[in-house]
Amino acid sequence: MAPGSGLAVEVRQGRHLRVTDLEGLQVVDMAVFNRDNLREKLSTSNSRNRYLPRPGEKYAPRDHLEEGDWLMSTLCRPLMTIVRETPEPKGVHDACNRMCDRFLYEVFYGIEKDGCHEIISNAVAPYGLLPEDIPDTLDLFMKYPHSCRTNHFEILDPVSRPGDYVEFRAEINCLVGLSNCPYEPCCGGKCTPVKVDVYEDENYRPEPILPPDEWRRRELGRRRGK
Ligand SMILES: [Zn+2]
Numbered sequence: 307m308a309p310g311s312g313l314a315v316e317v318r319q320g321r322h323l324r325v326t327d328l329e330g331l332q333v334v335d336m337a338v339f340n341r342d343n344l345r346e347k348l349s350t351s352n353s354r355n356r357y358l359p360r361p362g363e364k365y366a367p368r369d370h371l372e373e374g375d376w377l378m379s380t381l382c383r384p385l386m387t388i389v390r391e392t393p394e395p396k397g398v399h400d401a402c403n404r405m406c407d408r409f410l411y412e413v414f415y416g417i418e419k420d421g422c423h424e425i426i427s428n429a430v431a432p433y434g435l436l437p438e439d440i441p442d443t444l445d446l447f448m449k450y451p452h453s454c455r456t457n458h459f460e461i462l463d464p465v466s467r468p469g470d471y472v473e474f475r476a477e478i479n480c481l482v483g484l485s486n487c488p489y490e491p492c493c494g495g496k497c498t499p500v501k502v503d504v505y506e507d508e509n510y511r512p513e514p515i516l517p518p519d520e521w522r523r524r525e526l527g528r529r530r531g532k
Contacts, residue, residue, distance in 0.1 A: 307334075309497035310420070310488035312429035316341055317476040320510035322389065325446055325484070326471040326501040331464045331494030333487040335405045335422040335443040337430070338377055338385045341479035342515075344433060347441045348385060350401045352378035358525065369452065372397030377444065377474070383518040386474040393447065393470040400445035402452070403459060406489040422485035430483040440483070446472050448492055463494045475507065478515045 307313055309332075317323045318341075325334050340346035354368045356378055371377070373391050376384035391397075406421035420428075427437040447464040486500050487493060516524060 307484065307486040307500050307502060309486050309499060310425065311486050312425035313484045313502060314429040314433065315482050315484070315502065315504060317386075317474075317480045317482055317504055319476050319479050319515060320507055320512060322473055322475050322503075322505055322507055323386070323482060324471050324473040324503040324505075326469065326503070327393075327447055327464075327466040327498075328468060328501055329498040330466050330468045330470065331447075331496075332466065332498045332500055333448040333464060333489070333492050334446040334500055335426065335485045335487055336446055337426050337440055337443050337483040338379075339430070339433075339435070339481040339483070340379060340385065341481045344435060344439070344481065346379045346381050347439070348377055348444065349380045349382075350442050350444055352380065352382050353444070354401055356382050358529065361529075369402060370397045371399060371401050371444065376477070379518075380441070381518040383521045384477040385480055386476050388472065389475045390473040391471070393464075393466040393472075395465065398447065398449050398465045399472070400448040400450040403442075403445070403450060405443045405445065405485070406487065410489075419488065421489065422487050425485035425488075426483040429485070430481065433481060435483075443485075445487070445492075448487075450492070461492050464492070475510070477513070 338348040407423035411419040447466040449462040
């Protein structure tokens with residue numbers, strides 16, 4: 307994906323999606339939809355705050371997502387799992403703020419330019435999705451921490467080096483909208499290309515795709531040994 311370009315990619319259940327930052331310091335914004343019901347889509351808030359604590363783990367509403375976490379939908383069930391991320395430290399992907407858009411460029415920079423919102427909207431338009439359907443994205447590699455000292459978010463350089471990647475496994479059939487972010491201030495001052503791969507997981511054993519309530523009951527039963 308060239309800088310500023312978009313992509314819509316279907317990732318069927320069990321397949322992996324890998325996004326590789328070829329030159330480092332590049333942000334990629336990612337929206338996810340249930341391919342079989344496009345009204346159900348990524349909720350970064352649910353992903354941070356609605357998860358199943360591991361045995362002995364105390365629940366805490368989180369400010370970020372990292373390897374092992376689910377990308378949860380607006381109906382509170384996993385769309386994808388973050389199975390691997392190579393940048394160090396892990397978990398440096400903005401999951402708290404909305405993507406860049408024409409509003410941001412015009413109001414703060416006085417220029418007319420498409421942002422990730424327009425880029426993703428155009429990419430998924432062939433599926434009948436409209437700009438107002440696009441959820442808040444997970445912004446891969448974006449370092450945008452909240453400062454308690456200044457009481458606002460701070461844009462810092464990503465920690466990704468050339469060849470670093472994040473990889474997801476689809477837990478249901480997904481449609482993923484990607485934008486290779488054109489906002490230089492969050493990409494180390496220069497936007498660069500990224501690579502997207504989708505491939506089969508030979509070890510994946512298909513799970514039934516259940517409605518959210520049934521999925522939750524089954525998952526809780528499994529964890530409680532029933
Ligand atoms: Zn952007």
